[in-house]
Amino acid sequence: MAKQHLTRREFLRFAAFTSGSLVVASCVPVAPTEAPPAEAPAEAPAPTATPVPEAPAEAEGAIGDFLIGELEGPTMILDVEQFPTSFGEAPMLADMVAAGDLPPVEERLPSGPLVVKPLHEIGRYGGTWRRGFLGPADGENGNRINASDKLLFWDYSGTRIVPSAAQSWEMSEDGKTVTVHLR
Numbered sequence: 001m002a003k004q005h006l007t008r009r010e011f012l013r014f015a016a017f018t019s020g021s022l023v024v025a026s027c028v029p030v031a032p033t034e035a036p037p038a039e040a041p042a043e044a045p046a047p048t049a050t051p052v053p054e055a056p057a058e059a060e061g062a063i064g065d066f067l068i069g070e071l072e073g074p075t076m077i078l079d080v081e082q083f084p085t086s087f088g089e090a091p092m093l094a095d096m097v098a099a100g101d102l103p104p105v106e107e108r109l110p111s112g113p114l115v116v117k118p119l120h121e122i123g124r125y126g127g128t129w130r131r132g133f134l135g136p137a138d139g140e141n142g143n144r145i146n147a148s149d150k151l152l153f154w155d156y157s158g159t160r161i162v163p164s165a166a167q168s169w170e171m172s173e174d175g176k177t178v179t180v181h182l183r
Contacts, residue, residue, distance in 0.1 A: 073156020076163060077115040084115065091125050112167050112183050151180055 077083060087105045089097060096102040133141055153164040163169070167183045 071157060072119060074119060075117040077117050078163065110183055114164065114183065
């Protein structure tokens, strides 16, 4: 039997095809299996294919019911009437503001800032920032820090699109044009 050699292009094409098939296969719901009977019959029947059930039209239960713990995350405040009316100055900038080298925080903020409702409490200035870094080959290092700096983003539940760098957006009636208003 002769050995068959694959070119690099053929290998990459094959790898892309099989990995795509694995992704599709992982999305197919699997029928639940039943426990075997207490006593096996004398002669086992020939195996038959189990039909794959169709995915339910709506997910059963609330979002996050399958998680351990409570699903929580940041919420964007989009109503201008709910924006904060006073702001705290960063302690490390207070001397520059007092000397007149830097305008007060109210004057440095844009007219339509991105306002994120604190999850549990408003944070404190200072401290140590700890984060995971896998080494020089960690190409996602910067992305993990700046991943939320996109025009639009998913909310923490992953079910709703919310503004991020964009202030708002509109879609045309025919669904072909999206107009994005920046902050």
